[in-house]
Amino acid sequence: MASVQMHALRLFREQGYSATTVEQIAEAAEISPSTFFRYFSTKEDVMINDNYDPLLIAAFEDQPAGLSPIQAVRAAINAGISEMSTDELDVMRQRDELIGRxxxxxxxNLKNMIQTIELMAGMLAKRTGRSSDDLEIRTLAGAIVGVNTSIMLYCAEHREFDFAERMDKALSFLEAGLPLQNIE
Incomplete structure (x- = not known):
């Protein structure tokens, strides 16, 4: 899957997203179009889908019980990012830039965000002993996914900023209750 995504990303950069076909991606990845569609439902999915959700779940479940749900998410995300190579982080940034444009x-990506909220709600519910359709669980899950999306788009536009650092800072801000102050 990662190889197909790399070829797709390269072709999208070279030819543009609209001009690139599934057939071209499949040819570059040395697979058939039918094999492409075994991994990805649509051309969009080749950039949206990744293998990070199972890693996030495992890292989240490994966090100590004494951490708050947001602290556990922060620690899981930090653990996951710290295990990514520089190349993986660069590909993630390139994907985010493309998604933004x-x-x-x-x-x-909106469809993917909804699925991620469901995933996050399930993780938070399991940790807290609540139902995944509990209003507070769903609100927190949506807030965490919103933070991730805002940082993803911000860092795609501002390459000088470190995604992990910004994500941790933003989740810390969320955990503090979003104490936004007026600038005077």
């Missing part, structure tokens, strides 16, 4: 990918 291409309307079809932004729309597909």
């Amino acid at each position: 291409v309307p079809e990918l932004r729309a597909a």
Whole structure:
């Protein structure tokens, strides 16, 4: 899957997203179009889907019980990012930049965000002993996914900023209750 995504990303950069076909991606990855569709439902999915959710779940479940839900999410995300190579982080940033620029990918990312909220709600519910459809669980899950999305887009536009550092700072801000002060 990662190889197909790398070829797709390269072709999207070289030719543009709209001009690149599934057939071209499959050819570059040395697979058939039918094999492509075994991994990805649509052309958009090749940029939206990744293998990070199972890693996040495992890292989250490994966090000590004494941590608050947000602290556990922060620690899990930090653990996951620290295990990524520089190349993986660069590919993630390139994908995020593309998602930010291409309307079809932004729309597909919305669908992915909804799935991620469901995933996050399940993780938080399991940790807290609540139901995944509990209003507070769903609100927190949505807030965490919103923080991730805002930092993803911000760092895609500002390459000089470190994603892990910004994500941790933003989750800390969320954990503190979003204490936004007026600038005078």
